[in-house]
Amino acid sequence: MSMLTRFRKQGGFNQLLTLIEVCDPIKQKNLLHLVGTEDPGWAYLLRSKVLTKNRILGWPQNILMEITPQLSDPVILALHSSLNDNHKLALMNSLPQSILLRVTQNLNADFAIEYSEAEQNAATIKLIQVTRDLENEGKIKFSNFDPSLCLDSTLAA
Numbered sequence: 001m002s003m004l005t006r007f008r009k010q011g012g013f014n015q016l017l018t019l020i021e022v023c024d025p026i027k028q029k030n031l032l033h034l035v036g037t038e039d040p041g042w043a044y045l046l047r048s049k050v051l052t053k054n055r056i057l058g059w060p061q062n063i064l065m066e067i068t069p070q071l072s073d074p075v076i077l078a079l080h081s082s083l084n085d086n087h088k089l090a091l092m093n094s095l096p097q098s099i100l101l102r103v104t105q106n107l108n109a110d111f112a113i114e115y116s117e118a119e120q121n122a123a124t125i126k127l128i129q130v131t132r133d134l135e136n137e138g139k140i141k142f143s144n145f146d147p148s149l150c151l152d153s154t155l156a157a
Contacts, residue, residue, distance in 0.1 A: 004038050013042070013151070021051055021128050024121045049149055051128045053079065057087040059145055064094035066140050070130045071123075076103050078115040078123035 007016045016035070020028055028050075036043035057064065068076070068091065076095070080088055080103070092100060106112065115123075134140045142149040 002038050003034055004042065013045075016042075017046060017049055018132070020046060021132070022125050024118075049151060051131055051149075053083070053124045053127055054087065055146070056127060056131055057083070057090045061090070061094055063140055063145055064090060065096075066134060067127070067131055068094045069096050069099065070134070071126060073099065073102055073106065075123045075126045077106055077113065078119045079127060080107065081115040082120035082124065 004016075007013065020031055023031060032043055032046060035046060056067065071079070076091070076099070080091060083091060092103070095103060131140070135142055
């Protein structure tokens with residue numbers, strides 16, 4: 001039995017997409033490779049629909065302003081430690097003033113915490129989960145700013 005058999009049902013593509021998004025980068029790469037050996041079309045579609053921190057932080061600021069206030073300070077700090085300068089700026093510019101002040105104080109503290117790769121990955125997963133939740137709740141709509149994320153249910157069946 002192929003690995004994809006369990007996902008070839010209604011809603012299965014989205015389940016697989018969610019599974020891939022919550023994996024650490026190495027597991028994500030291996031899972032996508034495995035999918036690609038069984039069904040290159042699904043692997044391509046999954047790669048085009050998967051959320052990443054870089055993709056999210058490249059969205060317009062008004063969209064980020066819906067997402068980032070939902071994150072806790074430790075998640076923001078761990079995420080910040082894993083970003084390039086442009087994405088750090090996008091993250092910080094999207095925070096409400098009260099959160100920005102707390103986060104900035106922590107970043108500038110003499111005892112600033114060093115975050116492990118596992119903590120950074122956990123923060124990325126939280127960012128992705130919050131983003132998916134907001135989209136599922138209708139608070140953000142991918143069709144308005146990143147239409148390539150919209151999924152035609154007939155394509156994934």
